Amino acid sequence: MSKENKPDVNSLQTPKGMRDIIGDDYYKFQGLFEKAQEIAVYYGFKPIETPILEHEHVFTSAVGVGTDIIDKEMYTLKTKGGDHLAMRPEQTAGLMRAYIEHGMQSLPQPVLLYHSGPVFRHDNPQKGRYRQFYQFDVDALGSDCSILDALVIKTIYTILQEAGAKDLVVNINSIGDKESRPAYLRALVAYYKKHLKDLPAIDQERLKTNPLRILDSKHPVTKEINQGAPDAVSFLSAQGKKHFKEVLQYLDDMGITYELDKLLVRGLSYYTHTVFEIMEKTEDGSMQTIAGGGRYDYLGKMIGSKKDIPAVGGSLGMDRIVERPWFKNLAPRIIKKPKVFFVQLGFEAKLKSLAVLEILRKAKIPVEQSISKDSLGAQLGIAEKLGIPYVLIFGQKEALEKSVIVRDMENRSQETVKIEELSDYIKHLKDHHSK
RNA sequence: GUGUCUAUGGUGUAACGGUUAACACGGGGGUUUGUGGAGCCCUCGAUUCGGGUUCGAUUCCCGAUAGACACCCCA
Numbered sequence: 001m002s003k004e005n006k007p008d009v010n011s012l013q014t015p016k017g018m019r020d021i022i023g024d025d026y027y028k029f030q031g032l033f034e035k036a037q038e039i040a041v042y043y044g045f046k047p048i049e050t051p052i053l054e055h056e057h058v059f060t061s062a063v064g065v066g067t068d069i070i071d072k073e074m075y076t077l078k079t080k081g082g083d084h085l086a087m088r089p090e091q092t093a094g095l096m097r098a099y100i101e102h103g104m105q106s107l108p109q110p111v112l113l114y115h116s117g118p119v120f121r122h123d124n125p126q127k128g129r130y131r132q133f134y135q136f137d138v139d140a141l142g143s144d145c146s147i148l149d150a151l152v153i154k155t156i157y158t159i160l161q162e163a164g165a166k167d168l169v170v171n172i173n174s175i176g177d178k179e180s181r182p183a184y185l186r187a188l189v190a191y192y193k194k195h196l197k198d199l200p201a202i203d204q205e206r207l208k209t210n211p212l213r214i215l216d217s218k219h220p221v222t223k224e225i226n227q228g229a230p231d232a233v234s235f236l237s238a239q240g241k242k243h244f245k246e247v248l249q250y251l252d253d254m255g256i257t258y259e260l261d262k263l264l265v266r267g268l269s270y271y272t273h274t275v276f277e278i279m280e281k282t283e284d285g286s287m288q289t290i291a292g293g294g295r296y297d298y299l300g301k302m303i304g305s306k307k308d309i310p311a312v313g314g315s316l317g318m319d320r321i322v323e324r325p326w327f328k329n330l331a332p333r334i335i336k337k338p339k340v341f342f343v344q345l346g347f348e349a350k351l352k353s354l355a356v357l358e359i360l361r362k363a364k365i366p367v368e369q370s371i372s373k374d375s376l377g378a379q380l381g382i383a384e385k386l387g388i389p390y391v392l393i394f395g396q397k398e399a400l401e402k403s404v405i406v407r408d409m410e411n412r413s414q415e416t417v418k419i420e421e422l423s424d425y426i427k428h429l430k431d432h433h434s435k
Numbered sequence: 436g437u438g439u440c441u442a443u444g445g446u447g448u449a450a451c452g453g454u455u456a457a458c459a460c461g462g463g464g465g466u467u468u469g470u471g472g473a474g475c476c477c478u479c480g481a482u483u484c485g486g487g488u489u490c491g492a493u494u495c496c497c498g499a500u501a502g503a504c505a506c507c508c509c510a
Contacts, residue, residue, distance in 0.1 A: 013483085016501065068508050072436075090510090119510085124436080126504060135510060202507080218506085267509060277510095289510060317510030345469060380471035395469060409471080 017123070017131030024329075028322045029134065031330030033116055036136045036159045036316065040114035043155050045138050048113045050094040052120075053077075056086040062093035062303050064269030066209055073121040087120040090268065091137045092296065092313055093303060099141050100305050109142035110311075116318075128288060128320040137293075139313030146243045149274045149295060149312045150250030156278065156291050156314050157256055163321055164328035165280060169287070170251070171261040172276040174244040175212070175232045177297065181272075184235035185211060195225045215263045231262035240273060247274055266292065270299040274312065280324070290324075291316040340406075340426060341383035342369040345376055345395035352399040356392075356419060363423030367392075383409060390429055392422075 014020060021029060037047070056076050063070050075087040088094050095115055098104075104111050115137040122131060138155050140148040153170065160168055176184055192199060192207050192214060199207070200219045207214060215226055236244060251258050258276075266275050275294035279287045293314020300309030321327060342360075344353040360367055370382045376393070383391045393405040393414070404422055406429075407414035417425045 013501065073508080121509075123508070124506095125502080126506095129509070133510065213508095292510070315510065320510060343470095374468060375465095376469050377471060382471090384471050391471090393470080397469085405470095407470080412471085414470090 015131070017125040017129075019130065019132075025322070027332050028327065028329060029318060030332035032163055032318055032322055032327075033136065034332055035162055035330045036116070037114065039159050039162060040138050040155060043112070043138075043151065045112040045114040045155070048095065048098060048115050049117065050088075050091070050098050050115065052087055052118065053085045054088055054094050054097065056084040058093050058097050058303055059086050059089060062096070062268075062270055062299055063090065067267055067269055069121060069267060073123050075120050075122055089121050090119055091115050091117070091135055091315060092139065092268075092270070092299065095137070095139055095313070096141070096296075096299050096309065096311065097303060099309065099311075100300060100303070105142065105307075105309070107142075110140045110145070110148055111142050112138070112140050114138045127282075128317070128323060130319055134318040135315040136318055137313055137315040139311060141309060141311040141313075144243075144295075144297060144310035146246035147250060149243075149247045150254065152293060152312050152314045153251065153276055154254055154256065156293070156316055159316060160278065160291065160321070163330065164326040165290075165321070165324070166326060167281060169279045169281075170256060170258040170276060171264050171279060172248070172251075172258045172274065173232065173261050173264040174236060174240060174247075174273050175265055175271060175275055176236050176240055177272045179237045180232075180235045180240055184230070184232050187230045187235065188212070188214075191229055192225070198225060210269075212265045213267075215265050226263055229262075233260075233262065243273055266294060270296045270302060272297045276314065288320060289317070290320045338366040338368040338388060339429065340365065340367050340390045340392050341379070341386065341388040342367045342371075342392045343376060343379040343383070343394065344369075344371070345393070346374060348396045349394050349399045353394050356394060356404065356422070359419065359423060360426075363427070365423060365426055390426070 056074075059074060060070055065071065069089050074089045077085055077087075079085060095113065099111065099113075117134065118132050119135050120132050123129060125131065136159070138152055140152060153172075157168065157170065175181070188211050189207065192203075192211065196204065196207075198221060199214075200217075200221055203214045203217050203219060203222045206217070214222060215229065217223065217226070233241070233244065248258070261277075264275055264277060265271075266277075271294040273295040276292065277289050278291040279289050282288050291314060293312070295310070295312040297308060297310040299311065300307070340360075342353070342357065344350050357367065357369075368383070368386055368388055370379050373379050373382075376395075380391060389409055391407040391409060393407060398404055398416075401416075402419045403416050404419060405414050406417050406422075406425065
């Protein structure tokens with residue numbers, strides 16, 4: 001092959017910020033998903049899957065122009081037919097679109113849904129951050145009742161606990177609704193204007209574009225100034241206060257400890273009332289958000305519904321959970337580590353061995369094998385390396401006698417078993433290697 | 436988008452600017468074609484890409500790409 005014809009080497013690696021999920025990592029994701037799904041189902045959530053691609057305006061109108069997620073991080077494309085589509089940078093807007101599109105308003109409310117899949121943000125990768133990452137969401141649509149805020153938090157919290165998380169911190173705040181927001185923003189802007197000369201440039205900029213975001217600035221000077229900033233909760237309407245108070249009561253009652261964080265706002269502009277984040281301390285002592293969410297009562301209207309659709313939801317960052325040292329290897333239900341390794345010797349045995357494999361498959365006994373090899377020693381070695389506790393040996397002699405030798409790899413004892421009794425025999429073997 | 440550091444077989448490492456890029460693990464094959472973890476033999480396989488400096492570049496310089504970390508932002 002000439003140099004010119006050589007394919008671009010970059011085509012042999014994943015694009016920046018994206019990765020293949022293989023082997024143990026795959027099982028971790030699968031195990032976490034199954035656990036999360038199970039918990040969501042027990043709390044009454046139903047599954048839904050929405051497309052990765054949506055019309056671009058679903059996100060621009062929902063997440064909000066002016067947010068980094070939309071302006072800088074969204075993958076957009078134009079189809080051959082001229083449609084402007086975007087790869088979802090979050091799952092909520094698509095979910096709301098589906099709710100409206102399928103007339104779920106006419107179902108008994110609220111509609112509880114869980115949703116899982118990849119989301120995409122064109123951001124520079126770093127610890128726990130990928131351009132394609134996986135979120136598990138739970139959402140309650142169609143009701144403004146405070147118990148749903150609590151249910152969402154409880155569900156997410158439980159998933160994290162069952163995944164092995166300890167020392168979780170739930171930060172919670174209420175950023176109000178359209179009655180209380182304007183007054184709060186006025187007070188906030190007025191406060192920052194008093195400190196304008198001290199604010200770093202980036203936060204002076206934010207004062208013009210999105211003053212709420214100054215609250216979670218990491219700049220030390222801003223952090224100092226933020227200590228004295230007015231807090232949203234004291235601006236809440238009577239109803240907003242009641243709602244927030246109830247949410248906190250539910251949390252108290254469920255034994256979920258939380259911290260009121262008046263600086264907590266979120267990067268998506270559709271949030272109202274309750275917002276929350278679940279953080280965890282990483283090894284280096286910094287905090288990392290592993291789940292977050294909030295109420296989004298106006299989102300439905302923002303993307304085109306005639307009526308407001310009150311809703312609340314939250315999402316877990318699956319990549320971040322799976323990477324944590326406390327993560328339990330939740331064994332996926334569908335993948336069982338094979339207990340037996342099937343060894344066949346020579347052509348005569350191979351001819352019959354496929355029938356034996358079929359018997360095992362029908363008996364739901366997964367096998368590991370090195371089917372192209374003939375040497376017994378080599379195959380035993382491979383079984384050993386894979387840590388499989390029993391080996392089935394099937395050679396010419398066994399093929400003639402319609403039997404299989406079952407060898408216990410631990411104590412090297414073996415026994416000859418008739419083929420018709422094989423699956424029963426294997427099912428009764430002790431899995432003494434399993435952990 | 437910005438900054439710092441990094442880039443050698445599948446993996447982990449080595450090579451003062453100078454032969455054929457070394458070693459281990461790994462993969463394949465063999466070591467009497469029926470009894471394993473070892474040994475031995477053979478074999479597969481790499482300097483990310485593109486420029487430059489130089490007689491000569493894996494090594495030095497620039498750019499691209501990718502990775503790690505941080506900023507920004509966020510899950």
